Amino acid sequence: MRKPLTLQDYLEGFAKKDRTILSRAITLIESKNAQHQMLAQDLLKELLPKVGKSRRIGISGTPGVGKSTFIESFGKLLTSQNKTLAVLAVDPTSQVSGGSILGDKTRMNELAVDELAYIRPSPSGETLGGVAKRTRESLLLCEAFGFDYILIETVGVGQSETTVAQMVDLFVMLLQPGAGDDLQGIKRGILEVVDMVIVTKDDGENSKIIHKAKHDYQKALHILRHEGWMPPVMSCSALTKNGLTEILSTIDSYFQNEKKLINHKRERQGLDWMWQLIMDGLKEKFLLNVDKKVLLETEAEVISQQLTAPQAAKVLLKKFG
Ligand SMILES: Nc1nc2c(ncn2[C@@H]2O[C@H](COP(=O)(O)OP(=O)(O)O)[C@@H](O)[C@H]2O)c(=O)[nH]1
Ligand SMILES: [Mg+2]
Known part of the structure; x- marks a missing residue:
């Protein structure tokens, strides 16, 4: 096992342009471990001005x-x-x-x-x-x-x-x-x-x-x-x-x-990204909160055409909200 790096270690590594540290930072980003994820987000926040x-x-x-x-x-x-x-x-x-x-x-x-x-x-x-x-x-x-x-x-x-x-x-x-x-x-x-x-x-x-x-x-x-x-x-x-x-x-x-075009693109991409994360977050929340039994039943009703998809969505969203 390699010694875990602290936020400070990462920042110093970046300042020194240490490739090994960059690779480890990307590995940190890829990790599904909750602690790694938190450190990765802290690191991104610190690096954002650059x-x-x-x-x-x-x-x-x-x-x-x-x-x-x-x-x-x-x-x-x-x-x-x-x-x-x-x-x-x-x-x-x-x-x-x-x-x-x-x-x-x-x-x-x-x-x-x-x-x-x-x-x-x-x-x-x-x-x-x-x-x-x-x-x-x-x-x-x-x-x-x-x-x-x-x-x-x-x-x-x-x-x-x-x-x-x-x-x-x-x-x-x-x-x-x-x-x-x-x-x-x-x-x-x-x-x-x-x-x-x-x-x-x-x-x-x-x-x-x-x-x-x-x-x-x-x-x-x-x-x-x-x-x-x-x-x-x-x-x-x-x-x-x-x-x-x-x-x-x-x-x-x-x-x-095309600097203007590129700036515009980046602004839009930033907003799209934010909204994508909001949508993902909402979906995740929905799936965590929804009654699994009701969800399965409603899905079955859509399949058997007892409910239309919009009706089903309305029912499920009502329960969620
Ligand atoms: N003749 C020729 N063959 C090329 C050229 N670029 C790639 N190839 C060949 O096309 C094949 C696929 O190339 P590769 O770069 O792996 O394609 P990729 O799957 O799109 O990444 C390889 O056999 C390359 O040698 C080129 O400019 N000219
Ligand atoms: Mg390739």
């Missing part, structure tokens, strides 16, 4: 599209310019597959040993709600630690994309046309929240397909998005590094020129 200076970027796309490889190459480009970055993951599938998307760091060999980069694999076996809470809080810890960039990798499964889009300044979608990511295959909702599209693996024989797909994506975005920032559609190869510098300068100009 939060808010990192560039938060979400990287999404189906498994195999090239997210990890992109993060490796893009991350190396950042560190070559003396920028620091942290890589986090939101992976609701890790429970199923048994390993997290960052669990095998094989795709991030170079970044993993880069002193300017910090990679945090995602723990497995959690609900998306749990993952979201933990990732948001880990993100705050990484910011307080002082990273210039925070990249959050997520698989495009279920709600995980929306969850990540709601915690970053720039939400990037990686696509691979010819491998299922034709325009028809893309969820409409994604094009509504995306801030940038990057076509991956632009290094083989499919340059024609890629060119056409970029055009199609651009056209779709122009139809869907009328005001504000128009998401650029770019392409790159994480292997040859072709296109990466252009992507970085586009990202740079987004953060330089």
Whole structure:
């Protein structure tokens, strides 16, 4: 057993930029132990004044599209310019597959040993709600630690994309046309929240397909998005590094020129987060207080259509309030 750290130990570790302390702080955040949770919240509160200076970027796309490889190459480009970055993951599938998307760091060999980069694999076996809470809080810890960039990798499964889009300044979608990511295959909702599209693996024989797909994506975005920032559609190869510098300068100009938009996003995300917690808290309270027998009976009545869902909700809420 390692010696438990006090709040003071954590704060000193952060001040000294001690990576081990950062890792232990994230572990503290992930712990389900009530005492750990309390200490974690105290730590977050103390660190809050240091939060808010990192560039938060979400990287999404189906498994195999090239997210990890992109993060490796893009991350190396950042560190070559003396920028620091942290890589986090939101992976609701890790429970199923048994390993997290960052669990095998094989795709991030170079970044993993880069002193300017910090990679945090995602723990497995959690609900998306749990993952979201933990990732948001880990993100705050990484910011307080002082990273210039925070990249959050997520698989495009279920709600995980929306969850990540709601915690970053720039939400990037990686696509691979010819491998299922034709325009028809893309969820409409994604094009509504995306801030940038990057076509991956632009290094083989499919340059024609890629060119056409970029055009199609651009056209779709122009139809869907009328005001504000128009998401650029770019392409790159994480292997040859072709296109990466252009992507970085586009990202740079987004953060330089869209400060108002980004501030607005963060304000809204903060409020959404608060309301999400209120809803979660209320639901938890409801489930603690509701008569389990009445709940089961009412559910059965909804199933057998003796009650409509609104009627049932009304009955149960009345008992609760
Ligand atoms: N040709 C080519 N292959 C790539 C590129 N990026 C990734 N790959 C390959 O695509 C596969 C999946 O990559 P990975 O980064 O693990 O995808 P992820 O599941 O989205 O994280 C691996 O075999 C990579 O080597 C690229 O830019 N060009
Ligand atoms: Mg990956």
